[in-house]
Amino acid sequence: MPKTSITRFNPQNSDSCSKDGNFDLSQQINEEDGGRTYKDFTAFSDEIAGEARFRLKLLKLISQRCENITTKTIEPLRVELQRESERKIPSAITIYRWWLKFKKSDYDPVSLAPNFKKRGNRDKKVSTIVSEFMDQAIDAVISAKQINIVSALRRVRKKIRVYNLSHETSLKYPNYESIRKRVHKITPFEKLVALKGERVAKREFRRMGKKILTSYVMERVEIDHTVLDLFVVHDDSGAPIGRPYLTQLVDCYSKAVVGFYLGFEPPSYVSVALALKNTILPKDELLSRFPEVKNEWLCYGIPDLVVTDNGKEFLSDGFAKACESLLINIHQNKVETPDNKASVERQFGTSNTSLLDDLPGKAFSSYLKREGYDSVNEATLTITDITRIYLIWLIDIYHKKSNTRGTNCPNVAWRRGCKMWDPNEFKGTPQELDFRFAKFDRKTLRKEGITVCTELTYSSDRLAEYRGKKGDHKVNLKYNPENMGVIWVQDEDNEEYFEVPAVEYEYACKVSYWQHNKNLEVKAKLNRFEYDINDEIDAELTIEKIVDDSILKKKTALISKRRGARYQENSARAKSVQKAEVALPNKDRGINNTDNIDSSDWDVDYV
DSSP, rough: OOOOGGGGOGGGTTTBOTTTBOGGGGGGGOOGGOOOOOOOGGGHHHHHHEEEEEHHHHHHHHHHSSSOOOOOGGGGGHHHHHHHHOOOOOHHHHHHHHHHHHHHHTTTTGGSOOOOGGGGGOOSOOHHHHHHHHHHHHHHTTSSOOHHHHHHHHHHHHHHHHHHHHTTOOOOOOOOOHHHHHHOOOOHHHHHHHEEEEEHHHHTTTTTOOOOOOOSSTTTTEEEEOOOOOEEEOTTTTEEOOOEEEEEEEEETTTTTTEEEEEEEOHHHHHHHHHHHHHOOOOHHTTOOOOOOOOOOOOSBOOSEEOOOTTTTSSSSHHHHHHHHHTOOOOOOOOOOOGGGGGHHHHHHHHHITTTTSTTBHHHHHHHHHOOOHHHHHHHOHHHHHHHHHIIIIIIIITTTTTTTOOOOHHHHHHHHHHHOOOOOOOOOOOHHHHHHEEEEEEEEEEEEEEEETEEEEEOOHHHHHHHOOOOOEEEEEEEOOSEEEEEETTTTTTEEEEETTTHHHHTTTHHHHHHHHHHHHHHHTTTTTOOOTHHHHHHHHHHHHHHHHOOOSSSSSHHHHHHHHHHHHHHHHSSSSSOOOOOOOOOOOOOOOOOOOOOOOOOOOO
């Protein structure tokens, strides 16, 4: 036997071995699907691995006693090998086949492993038609959580019986065991496809990527919305008004919540802007309204990257321009990829379990979990109470507590990350930040000023002077949808925006854009009932009374109560925005614009 072949049995001296004396498994690479595969004796069952070791031992003994391995040289050695072995030695031709296979594999011991799985008759023992009937019956019952084999067997027998009668055949019925074995071969993927569809199954069994690593705070911030699993009540009446929305921004480095919005504003540009403003600005002014919070909220600053899903509020041009003005990069995840926002998704789960489980008014996703619990009637907390509880839990518990594995504490990680790289701070005023997040629009400048929407006209001395230079034309403007007291109009000559107050400033500074449109909608309905439109003050009081009554009525739908609560929240938020220090013009307002109004949000009940 050549010396180069014998060295294959002595890995320590082989050129194919690594420096540490182990086999070089580079020959065992399978590049299919971009992945490498490896095999050794531990990959097989004990029975197969034992057989492979026996064959390897046999070939080693033969190679030591003859130079050229053939059937003729093996045969005289069989008697001697049988004396040294407790097992029966196979024929010379069988040993020689092992040797050829071993040599062809470049002396890979794994090649000696027998393939027991291919033994036996693997042909189907039933006809093709019966096999198809069996598959159809199993597909019909696989969608159940527990596959009923008896039901599948009955279906098969019915199909075979009908087939035999119509085709004058005598196909035999399969037995219970044959159906059970076929059901046993169904993969978990196939079961999930039957239960929840192919899209869910592919998402469940897709390849998971590696964890996204970050090096400092605010490098990557994830944002998303959810509806809290909790019903709240009205501040004054105590009537249930629905479940509020929660928008959160989570820093991927520290796992800290860096900003939020909690209220009845549905996922929209407004709720995103409120959450981002809360993220960017220090939290001192917010926490001053909640003295129960004992610790400091350390997190604030401008994110480098904001990761979103494909909600329309994140795809809007206003959101993109606001982030661009603050040098915030945006990354929209692909559809159906929630794992790409794992930090914020996990935070929602933590909030719903750690915070809300023991609160009155807890909502349940499953009817069976309620067990007679009336979430609506049990609710006692107002939106202010929920905000207070949320901040206490977030700042005094979550940010200060290590996770269950002890690998991260948000406050500790935030301080550590700030030492390496301080987050970018916003140097301007809150009013300037409002301007950055203001919505862009184009309207016509006329003698009476600029009408942004029906009954909201804006005018000032500088605007009149600007019109004297440019004449009537369309101008670029920005407005804060949270407070319609002022707008910003672009001066094309100086390449800047200047502030213009509303003609009816006392009214406009107390309403949001959405709230104003609701006011117009209610006024239009009241006009149909011969209401005096000139008595504007009484109309505003009537609107507020209608909203309050809609919340107090027991028969009013819960969604209508929530929309009423959203109206009051918009009013409070608009009034809280700092009023612009401008001189109010004495011009009469003009009503020229007839923009479309979204009237699909909530209805008003009349007696």
